Amino acid sequence: MGTIAAAQNDGRATSVATARKKPLWRSLGLQVAVSMVLGIAVGLLWPDFATSLKVLGDIFLRLIKTAVAPLVFLTVVVGIVAAGDIKRVGKVGLIAILYFEIVSTVALALGLIFGNAIGVGKGLGQITASAAATKGAEAAAKAAASSHTTFDQFLLNVFPDNFLGAFARGELLQVLVIALIFGFGLMALSPERRAPIESGLNTISTAFFEFIHIIMSLAPIGTFGAVAYAVGSNGTSVLIALAYLVLTFYALVALFILVVLGAICALFGINILHLLRYIREEILIMLGTASSESVLPRLLEKLPSYGPSTQTVGLVLPTGYAFNLDGTSLFMSMGVIFLANAYGVTLSWEQELGILAIMLLTSKGAATVSGGSFVVFAATVTASGILPVDGLALIFGVYRFLSIAVSTCNVIGNTVAAVVVAKIAGEFDGDTLRRVDAAEVN
Template sequence: MAMATTESRAPAAGEDTSPKASIWRNLGFQVAVSMVLGVGIGLIWPEFATSLKVLGDIFLRLIKTAVAPLVFLTVVVGITAAGDVKRVGKVGLIAIVYFEIVSTMALALGLVFGNLLGIGRNLGRLAASDGAAKGAAAAVQAAKSSHTTFEQFLLNIFPDNFIGAFARGELLQVLVISLLFGFGLMALKPEKRAPIERGINTISTALFEFIHVIMKLAPIGTFGAVAYAVGANGTAVLISLAYLVVAFFALVALFIVVVLGAVCGLFRINLFHLLRYIRDEIFILLGTASSESVLPRLLEKLPAYGASKQAVGLVLPTGYAFNLDGTSLFMSLCVVFLANAYNVPLSWEQELGILGIMLLTSKGAATVSGGTFVVFAATVTTTGILPIEGLALIFGVYRFMSIAVATCNVIGNTVAAIIVAKLTGEFDPSRRLAPSEDA
């Protein structure tokens, strides 16, 4: 028995080349390989490649099974996470106002940036021959016929059955249920609320494990979706996807330097000094693509930058649910990409409506790698206009984009913690480390 224990511990302690650390078991690597194989099959054997669409469709169906419960649980957890806001009054109120302003700016910037670049437009005329484009057009017609008046649209947002909204996949109704349930939960006395919160958090953890299992099938779904897209549309799809990734990284850089830089300048904070202070955490993000991986470190480091522990302890965790700037940028840019790629015209009224939906769905988005994509899938499904077929295609490059998503989320929340601390008198420059200690 002792020998078995020793053998089980040895690889974890000292062998980086063990099967556990093998690159072949890395999901990002598997997705990259599946993309290459899909491209190859699509170019060499287009007739067979188009028949592989079913693999991508199966993956999407499995993703959709998690969408409604994910929206419900993450919104409820996000509201309860902000429960401490009432106890700290001024800090919480200012934090929530700041989150909403900056998140809205991020969503709007993504929509404007995508429209100006015409992201995905060079794929549109090719995708128009695809059945997905016909499905998208039918969805537009269905949306027009089902929501002929504002009164009808408003009425359809509110559910008449708790379970029915989940069963029918009416995600706007699920969002309403989530908000009302979350606020109702907050109205309970702490001793009654605590066990319910623990139960919801436990179920939420189990749901994410369920999603992780589905994500293991992502290479297969990506292979089928990319093979089909290339087989049906040729090399234009590859150019569009590469352009999407480059454009997104440029958008994130623009948001950090211009928007967050301007906000920091307004409150006399040196953004680049702050970025240097958290550079180790940024390097961790570049490797893990998960903002959760640096939360404990930031909770320790930011008080040493000058913000009080109370402000950091409230603003940072709450921001992880309510202030996901990178997620907002990703969702809004990819909405424009899907609309252009599948030739679905969006009026400015529709774009404003989608922006409003994204303001809700982006709240409580999972901060683990891959969670943003699932929340984006919920948004696309909720619109009833955009084709969900494009989700598997975007997932093929999401692994690259998730690095920028996580990095932007963390930088945005770091800036938020310092600024809210300043606004509420919870910032003391004398606590800041000397430059030589900033490492």
């Protein structure tokens, strides 16, 4: 297994070097960037036609989702067996959970502090939401009330009641639990009985990565459709009315990535800008699709070439998609301050701390609730009993644009988490990172 892993790492390093020799127009990142510009242009010039292009983005995301659950299962199972030690897996898992809780709490606190400091939402009380936005926000609030209620229900939803059902529903946490138990069960077998199963799983995993490569070639088309729809359906009036919220939230996300995550990376000898450059194509895809799932398969394959072990990446990334949503945390806490200021609700520091405690729980459920970050934000507003639920419509109109930054920050946060946890757990290969540096220089 060690030989196979070494060969894979060498192959990935070689692919990094040869990628430079490809014509510029064949770069997936450039293709996605061009498709984003074209999507914006079409959305502004022909908004009615642009709204019909939503199906292109939806098809791309559907294809990606078909492989996410089985790929997470295969990656985690193969990683556990390759580790060969349950204690090793447990050590990585414990470090990851502690890291997730600390960093997501920092993100929530930063959102509150930043929102208060710049007074986001002040003077916007006169803005009225459209009927469609109001209807959508009310639907999100109802979804939050019905699907995200108590901690017991959230905890119960982590554990599957059907092996295949977890895959069919795309319940990432449930798939992760199944993968952990199956991997530990596989380790309990004798080496002779385990070998053919392990070999088969490796072969299937390789096939799934090739499957993803084919789907990713369609990323520019999916990005074009998604961006054109977002611009065409919202129009310029809504964007101008809430431009301050959007711009300040993007500034907050940039501040969190460069300062907070940058400081964490520097503490462990990693250059955040170097890491961002390494995953630049994935970031561009995120900016176009606003879906974190669209790049998970690519990161599961690509990130081990940066240094963290395949086992650590396979365990930390999928778990982080549910427990380490830094972008969601920033959005929720800043959104709370925005609503309070927009409606003239004065929050005491005790009330803000109380809402912070609520968000520590609700933010962990964004990956398990239909509707994602906006739904759990609606759940937080409803649970607080202080903020006006009607105010959700103010944000709903531009949530599509906010969600781009939310999802991108979530993915970058989890990428940093995988690297840092690998460093702490002693699962980081410095030689691999040096080969990446050498390939980029050449």
